[in-house]
Amino acid sequence: MSPATPPSASLPDRRSPVWGHVLALAVLCLLVIVFAWKLRPALPSSSRLLLSPLLGNMEACLVQDGLREDFPKEFQQIPASCLGPQGSAAEMVKATLQRLGRPQGELDLGYTLSVPLLRYVQWNGQAWEVRGEALDRVVRTVAQAHRPVVLYLFATHFEVHSKAEERLAADPANLAWTPKGPLPLDSYLGARIFPWSVARQDNEVTRVRKLVVDALAERMCAAGDAAMHQLRALTVLGETHQLFPGFEAGMGFAAEGYAVTDYSPASVAGFHAFLRQRYGDIARLNAHLKSGFASFDAVEPPSRNIRSEPLQNFFQHIDSYAAGTVPVSGWVHSPDAKLQKQLAVAVFVDGRPYSHAPVHMHRQDVAQAKPGFLTPDVGWRADIRYPALGEGLHRIDVVLQAGGRSLGLLATRQIAVMDRNQGEPRPHAAEALPDFGKLPDGVEFWVDSPQDRLALFYNPLVTDWNDFREQQVADYIQGFSEHIGHGCLGRVPRFAHQLNPHANPSWDANRYAVERSLQRMPGLSLGVSLYGEDTYGPLVGQMLRRYGHTAYGVTEFHPLVALSPQRLEKVLTMHRRQGARFLSFFMEARPEDATGTQSSNEFSFDADNTAHGSDALYHSLRQLLQPH
Missing domain, CATH: 3.20.20.80 (Glycosidases)
Structure with missing residues (x-):
């Protein structure tokens, strides 16, 4: 349906300068489009x-x-x-x-x-x-x-x-x-x-x-x-x-036992050079980190876990989540093939919509454990940038959807965004969600991440x-x-x-x-x-x-x-x-x-x-x- 035609009194006279400007603008846009078309890369098809x-x-x-x-x-x-x-x-x-x-x-x-x-x-x-x-x-x-x-x-x-x-x-x-x-x-x-x-x-x-x-x-x-x-x-x-x-077994997220490469002497020296090039002056790095390093050479690559190892300063902490992202992920399967193609997961933080993830990612582990499933493409994932949430306890709700319609609650978890002093996190105010009712018959699912009450320590140096x-x-x-x-x-x-x-x-x-x-x-x-x-x-x-x-x-x-x-x-x-x-x-x-x-x-x-x-x-x- 087209919108109603505005009253004729509101239309400018065709001979007015306004139409000239509009025509000139249209010609200019056409020239830009033609020029861009000339410069486009050859179509790979x-x-x-x-x-x-x-x-x-x-x-x-x-x-x-x-x-x-x-x-x-x-x-x-x-x-x-x-x-x-x-x-x-x-x-x-x-x-x-x-x-x-x-x-x-x-x-x-x-x-x-x-x-x-x-x-x-x-x-x-x-x-x-x-x-x-x-x-x-x-x-x-x-x-x-x-x-x-x-x-x-x-x-x-x-x-x-x-x-x-x-x-x-x-x-x-x-x-x-x-x-x-x-x-x-x-x-x-x-x-x-x-x-x-x-x-x-x-x-x-x-x-x-x-x-x-x-x-x-x-x-x-x-x-x-x-x-x-x-x-x-x-x-x-x-x-x-x-x-x-x-x-073979260590490709996933981990709060404990996290180790990566490269910490060789040559690599550490390269990291110091990288920081010098990125920040130019140690004062800029300190302002960014809210730190007090005397020089770039005094900055150690993050290499310890605050949960289990003593730190000389907070910026030594590293784990899978220290760069500021925590994944919300899992899998879901319906025996109804038509419904399976429509499935998505909505993630709510403190009762407010945060992210949306279609269910389509391949999960070979699920296919091996559940050979009777219609498809192995049952995985989903949505990432949360938790530093923006503020310090404290936050409620994460995972809701199954199809075609924009909510089908049921899959899980509720809490994450704790910690301060640098590991103070007791306080709950954030959260809105209540409605009762979504029972999930459709035959739906199977699992929410892998995050674990409940996962403590998160954001270290910007890890980025x-x-x-x-x-x-x-x-x-x-x-x-x-x-x-x-x-x-x-x-x-x-x-x-x-x-x-x-x-x-x-x-x-x-x-x-x-x-x-x-x-x-x-x-x-x-x-x-x-x-x-x-x-x-x-x-x-x-x-x-x-x-x-x-x-x-x-x-x-x-x-x-x-x-x-x-x-x-x-x-x-x-x-x-x-x-x-x-x-x-x-x-x-x-x-x-x-x-x-x-x-x-x-x-x-x-x-x-x-x-x-x-x-x-x-x-x-x-x-x-x-x-x-x-």
Whole structure:
């Protein structure tokens, strides 16, 4: 319905100056729109999407430095095509991709070739030397496979089964430090983790990585167009982030036992320099913190817990919440599929609306515990910036909603915003909420966070510390990317290979400190690993818009559920249209006579891998690439 027409007396005369101004303004707006259109970035939807499975099981062929006992027998054999002066893994690549299909429509088909840098170097007793013959096989693989390739310069904390790792790990300068010293070796899903530092670029592990990259670049350039023409992208380092003890189980929020990196002497000195650059004068920092530090060098990175450790000053305190945010999170499921799609959670603070969170985040833990649920996308999360609430006790109410209608109360918790002296918190005045009645039949839920009467101690210095740690991660990736860019490989588009810490509602993103590396960086496009709802939901698109990315690479991809060919096609189309240049997923390279698959990677798309719907995903992809 249109609004009523105003009386004619209120309309200006068409010949009056007012209409001239309006017309001039309209013309100006039109010119601005046209100018902006001319300057817009090219629409990413016009690009083709390269499907580039990250092929495993090629170490025996490429490196030839011994057998891995955890590999099945058929993958311990070195195919004849790998041997001799022209040996390479090209035949394995071609055979594997041929089984998958061929390019279709807007989809190209290539592969991702991982080059674990520390696997291609050895100590000769006096110095480091590259495994030249192994790197030659990498170059010949690229040249002889005649397929577009994403070259993955792999250098993460995950082990690569090289003696170089043990030697490098003996030097504390190569390792990330907690306040107690260098992190020990850890494990994740059965793989060892070497806690390499991102706090400095002048240590030996970084020099060795660059040594291998330089040797590989020299060989690729010498091979000329036969190899260089196949390169579609380089992915830099792999998932690079700060580390913490108990990596596999320690990714979430914690009030006790909280520890992050990096507290090495080099990192502490870097933090002091960071504060000098940010504040310029110690008086400005003191005014911000309400502190009394004599100099920047007197400022220690936050490293202690006020609940259990003595502090020399309040600014030593750190835990998951000290930066000022407390998550309200959990999961909810309805057996009514239509209702499930409409579910959201409203968070009230002291009886007043504070935040709203749709129920759509992937919860693999819930899916494993509740296999009968309609969907694993039952998670939700809303963050509260508690310093703005004021000191004292605050009531948190969590209300289930659908279509804007409240369905019932899920939980009521209290949080205590503490003062620096740990005084007894007083309750804040709170408004009463109505009785929402009984939840719909069959609804199951759990509110994970916050725990009731959680004490929160806001330390503004923790924000500076986390910002500095994020900058360390971004600087390390950027520095390595710039080193690659100095040679002829600099002509190849470079992408980061980073995790998204916001995909899992239970994760504490500050532990990883990757936010800065997800933003735009000179000469380096976004590359991000996607799992679960992140692969088919709105989070990636939101991140692209937030940081202004127009192109990106999907460096790892697994929905963690089976998708039909039709739905998988829609997901791939979504990524292509919003700017994805390539999409990588784990897959096992098979020699011609191999019948099984290497079982250590549960995320491989493979007909014999039933974990997380991987077999169904493989068959769906084959149907897309073999339509007839």
